[in-house]
Amino acid sequence: MIRAFLKHCEEAEEDDELRDVQRTLYDYMLALGGPLRDGDHRKYLKQAKKKLKKLRNANELFLEIQPEISSHTNFQMAAVSLNASVKQIAKLIESHAAGHPLS
Numbered sequence: 001m002i003r004a005f006l007k008h009c010e011e012a013e014e015d016d017e018l019r020d021v022q023r024t025l026y027d028y029m030l031a032l033g034g035p036l037r038d039g040d041h042r043k044y045l046k047q048a049k050k051k052l053k054k055l056r057n058a059n060e061l062f063l064e065i066q067p068e069i070s071s072h073t074n075f076q077m078a079a080v081s082l083n084a085s086v087k088q089i090a091k092l093i094e095s096h097a098a099g100h101p102l103s
Contacts, residue, residue: 002082003029011069017061018069024058025082027051049093059086 003025012018028051035044059082066079 002078002085005074005078009074011075015065015069017065021058021062021065024054028055045093045096048089049097052090052093055086056090059083 003022006012006018006022006025009018012022031047031051032044035041035047062082063079066075069075
């Protein structure tokens with residue numbers, strides 16, 4: 001939902017960094033789409049881990065630029081939601097890498 005919001009907002013037409021955030025979110029989802037569709041959990045986790053640094057960087061960039069782009073509640077909520085989502089994704093991936101099964 002965050003990616004769709006960023007893709008279709010007027011501000012994305014004017015801001016290259018915001019477009020980069022949206023593209024990174026799309027790239028992350030695209031990389032995971034095939035393994036998810038195929039039920040290939042091993043490949044899904046491998047791709048999720050491989051792309052995690054880029055996802056984190058996009059999150060950090062969005063948190064940095066969001067106040068400059070817009071103070072509208074929708075942008076503030078997108079920043080909070082993206083940050084929480086990325087933290088949860090990282091926690092799940094790191095937990096799995098440490099040998100703890102995902103539940």
